[in-house]
Amino acid sequence: MLVALIVACEVGFWVLLAVGLALRYLARMPRAGAAVLLMEPLLELILLIVTAIDLKNGAPADWKHGLAAVYIGFTVGYGHYTIRWVDGHAAHRLGGGPPPVKPPRHGLARARHEGKLWVRTVVMAAVAAGLLQLAVWYVGDDGDTRSLHEWQLTAVRIVGLHGLIALSYLVWRKKDKEGPGRTAANGEAARPTEKTFG
Template sequence: MMIPWIIAAEIAFWIVIIIGLISRYVLKMPKLSIFFFALTPVIDLLLIILTTIDLKRGTPASTSHGIAAIYIGVSIAYGKTMIAWADEKFQQWFFKKPKKTPLTGKAKGLYDMKMLVRHISAFAIGAGCLYGMIRFAGTATDTSPLLQIMKVWGIVLVIDAVISLSYVIFPSRK
């Protein structure tokens, strides 16, 4: 049963981010905050280990194993961006920092292309995890659901690419 582990990893991710932000801004301990932010890849590593052990034990591969790989890819590729987003929100909520103005035009197109590169990175990492899980599990279990996850995610990636490119080709107006 992987879903509880995925939920636990997500909760642990946000707990270490919040503790890191509190360490940085409330306790004024920037080195301690870096320590907590650095724990996020450790959480990902633990989830990878738990997922592969679960498959190696002969548990039939399922969508939840695929979701674990997606979680890991997204967490690694977008981790810095998610931390920056949380940092910005923390400052807005607790220090009344003004909100950024929404991006438009070429700036929006450039931002979406950067996010597309992150999505491609997340896909590559997640697909690598899925492939590793398939190879590690060997013939102990049917891993076809993991391949199906990769196909669906590939379709999502293509749709994201089309939308992101549309912001470059047809920039929004202010």
């Protein structure tokens, strides 16, 4: 049941996003669209409550609870970013706005962009690890919490792996073969798209 709920929350995320953007740009109802988009966190709240109830009812702490924690962490770290990204494209295609500028591809600007994404991954892992620790304390010493601890280690590994990838963009910077002017323009690329919503 918990896995089905996680899938339902993921589907619900994209459904609410589509409805919110349709109201905002197709129906020309920006306030209604914003209200629908602000309902997104309710999905994670429902998942958190159901996960806690599942544990309270005696379900053994296993990979499903770990997956739920990581999913909630991902939504906290990347949910708003994803909404802004999609909203930027919707504003262009449906609202007649300027085309969203692509993220920088070269030099220090790209390294900064990757660093910001890594910070989001850190937030994701911190939220997931915190929720998993709460679950460990909730289950107590009498229950089997090995799976929850394994998911915590998985979250740490994800942060480490993504950190190495982000660092590689700083150490081995890709040069812009078309000249510094293009790189400078791309240096501001991520910002307009990210700030479209909100």
